[in-house]
Amino acid sequence: MNAVLTPPAGALGRPIVDAAFLADPYPTYRALSEAGPIHWSDEFFGGAWLLTRHADVEKVLKDPRFSAQRTGAWVKDREDAPGELSSFQKLFSRALLFLDAPDHTRIRKVLNAGFRPEVIRGLAPYIEQAVGELLDRAEAASARNTGNTPFDFMQAVARPLPVRVIARLMGIEASAQDDFMVWSDDLATFIGAAQPGREQARRAQASLLAMCRYFEALLPRRRQAPGDDLVSRLVLAEAAGEIEGGPELLAQCAMLLFAGHETTRNLLGNGLQALLSHPAQWQKLQQSPELLPGAVRELLRYDSPVQYTGRRVTTELVLHGQLLRRGDLVLPLIGAANRDPARYAQPDRLDIARRDGGSMSFGSGAHVCIGAALTLMEAEIVFGQVLRRWPGLCLAGAAPQWGSNPVYRGLLALPVRNVAAC
Ligand code: HEM
Numbered sequence: 001m002n003a004v005l006t007p008p009a010g011a012l013g014r015p016i017v018d019a020a021f022l023a024d025p026y027p028t029y030r031a032l033s034e035a036g037p038i039h040w041s042d043e044f045f046g047g048a049w050l051l052t053r054h055a056d057v058e059k060v061l062k063d064p065r066f067s068a069q070r071t072g073a074w075v076k077d078r079e080d081a082p083g084e085l086s087s088f089q090k091l092f093s094r095a096l097l098f099l100d101a102p103d104h105t106r107i108r109k110v111l112n113a114g115f116r117p118e119v120i121r122g123l124a125p126y127i128e129q130a131v132g133e134l135l136d137r138a139e140a141a142s143a144r145n146t147g148n149t150p151f152d153f154m155q156a157v158a159r160p161l162p163v164r165v166i167a168r169l170m171g172i173e174a175s176a177q178d179d180f181m182v183w184s185d186d187l188a189t190f191i192g193a194a195q196p197g198r199e200q201a202r203r204a205q206a207s208l209l210a211m212c213r214y215f216e217a218l219l220p221r222r223r224q225a226p227g228d229d230l231v232s233r234l235v236l237a238e239a240a241g242e243i244e245g246g247p248e249l250l251a252q253c254a255m256l257l258f259a260g261h262e263t264t265r266n267l268l269g270n271g272l273q274a275l276l277s278h279p280a281q282w283q284k285l286q287q288s289p290e291l292l293p294g295a296v297r298e299l300l301r302y303d304s305p306v307q308y309t310g311r312r313v314t315t316e317l318v319l320h321g322q323l324l325r326r327g328d329l330v331l332p333l334i335g336a337a338n339r340d341p342a343r344y345a346q347p348d349r350l351d352i353a354r355r356d357g358g359s360m361s362f363g364s365g366a367h368v369c370i371g372a373a374l375t376l377m378e379a380e381i382v383f384g385q386v387l388r389r390w391p392g393l394c395l396a397g398a399a400p401q402w403g404s405n406p407v408y409r410g411l412l413a414l415p416v417r418n419v420a421a422c
Contacts (some may be wrong), residue, residue, distance in 0.1 A: 016043055016050075017406050023399075025409070026348065029336035031377025038320045043195070048310070048329040049322070053083065054343035054360065057332035062365035066311035066322050067100050068091065068329060081300075091208065094248050095255035097367065104366060109239040109248050111370055114169070116231040120374050124169065127381050131157070135389055140416070150396035153414040154269050157382065162264035165378055166257055170224070176214060180257055183207035185256075189263040192407035208254060215253045219245075230256065236250060260371045265377055266305035266410030267296075272386070273414055274302050276395045285352055286391055289384065295352035296379045301359035302350045307335035307409050309363060334360045335409070391416040 012031055021028050033052035040295055041050055051057055060066050071093040092098060096107050144147050163181045167173075172180065188211035189203030190196050219235060226232035234252060237243045243252070275282045275295075285295055314329040324330065337360040339347040344356055362369035369375070386393065397415035 011301065016041060022402050022404055022406065025335055025406070026339055029333060029339060030095065032333075032409045033336060033340070034105055036320070038322050040322075044178050044331055045195070045310075047331055048201050048331045049319075049324060049332060050308075051332050052336040052340070057334060057337040057360050058364050060311055060330060060332050061363055063362075064101070065314050065317060068098050068104070068311060068367055069100060069316050069328060070310045070312045072153040072312075073184050091212070091247055091251050092255070095258065096252060096370075097255055101366070107248075108366070108370070109253065110242050111230075111256075114233045115370050115374065117373065119169075120377060121376050123165065123374065124377060124381070125166055126168055127161075127378055128385075130161060131382050133146060134161060139389070139418075140235065148417055148419055150415040150417045153272055153296075153416050154265070154411055155382075155413070157386075158265045158268035158272075158397040158414070160381065161378070162261045164261045165374070167394070169230050169374070170253070170256060171227055172218070172257075179210070179214070181261070184212045184258045184261040187258045189405060191258075192262075192405035211254050212250050212259070215250055226413050238307070249289075250269035260374070262408045262410070263305045264371075264378060266408060267300060267375060268304060268382055269411040269414050270303040270409065271296070271299035271379065271383065272416070273395070273411060274299055274350055275383075275401055275420065276393065279281065280395075281350055281352050281391075285383075286387060289387065291352050292380055292384055292387075293376070294354070294357060297357050298350065298352050298354050299379075301344075301354075301363040303409065304335050304338050304359065304361040304379065305409060306361060306363075308333045309407075329411055332360075334363070365405070365408055392419045394419060 012028070012035065016028060016032075029052055032050065037051065037056060039050045039052075041048060044050075049415045051060060067413075073091045078244050092235055096111060097102060099107065123405055133155045137149050138153075141156075142151045157331045159181065163184065164174075167177050167180065182209075186200075186203045186207035190200045191199055191200055196204075215231075218231060222229075222232045223235045223239075228384050231253060234243060234249055238245045243249055261360050275285070281295075308331045311332065313326055313330060317324050337343070341347050344354075354405055362375075364374040391418050395415070396417040397413070401412040402416070403410050
């Protein structure tokens, strides 16, 4: 596949995904949406329709004529790594995220039980403690230097926490968490790339294999002595005939870990970056901590950790005057929908007390994020503790360093410092 293809007339007349887009995609979304509600672009997986409006994104995500089965885009037209990619694609195509009814409905039911409100609430003390430990460690390291040396919030908190929490939910040993962080990063780098390269594909495949080997060793132990974790729930569902063992079960394990790790990390990083770059909002939250739940939702809207998802057209249809053929790939741009002026007053403004809140950041319809409640609770715990312990926190770096992943938007580093006044 070519690295960058020239978009045809109708898009922007220039590549969409470039350095400026990765640093700040919102002006490009605005330009796209002002140019029209739907665009064809060759830049994504060899060709896809881009949708920018909130109403369209929601409609497509709720419309069964748009299938979630889209992993074929990873292998389409690729001759460079067929063996590696096809086994990767084969396994991931069994994951909940990429299934349609009835398989989706069956597996979602099994997994929903593991995300019941009481299960999620039960994780709160563990998360409070884990956050406290990470903040203690960051504080100690910073103080050991010259009083308040800058430290990287991503390394100190945002990167290690989500994997710990998902590992706890799934019943994965603490000793495996560092491996999981690396494996999950490799999967996200591949899945998030608009045109993944050969090296990205090779690493993702190797990491997926390593992850599968880990679960293949864990599953027999859970079958023998199930606990109250999510992996145990899956093996009990397997015994009850609700889910197939082998690839179907492995695919859910790999997906859960990967789906909740990169995304939550980026909510914590993007959210803190947004708050600290808007000191009046930070102050307001200090003064009115009861605004925190709304603030977390606004941070999700303002800079979504997932910028777009994909759907495959199952039947020929016309959308905004464009003929969409069976098999066409459609990318609902979540990041653009969250800044749609038809849905939000002053959409580019961060307002933690926004009255027209809510967002597309967790998706919509049958595939709406299963981990949403867990994420919201986790983010409220993190921001709550940070606000209480580090009221004088401020940005310590020059320009923010954004990663190169157009789907999973996140910071490579977030240097911060806790001082009396920034
Ligand atoms: C689905 C975003 C955290 C597990 C989704 C979807 C989005 C999303 C947009 C829908 C994708 C689509 O329709 O194509 C996020 C964001 C998160 C987050 C922004 C954090 C900031 C989590 C966590 C977990 C998780 C913590 C698990 C521990 C899943 C799963 C699905 C999903 C399993 C697939 C659901 C289905 O297909 O029925 N997420 N997610 N997510 N998410 Fe999340």
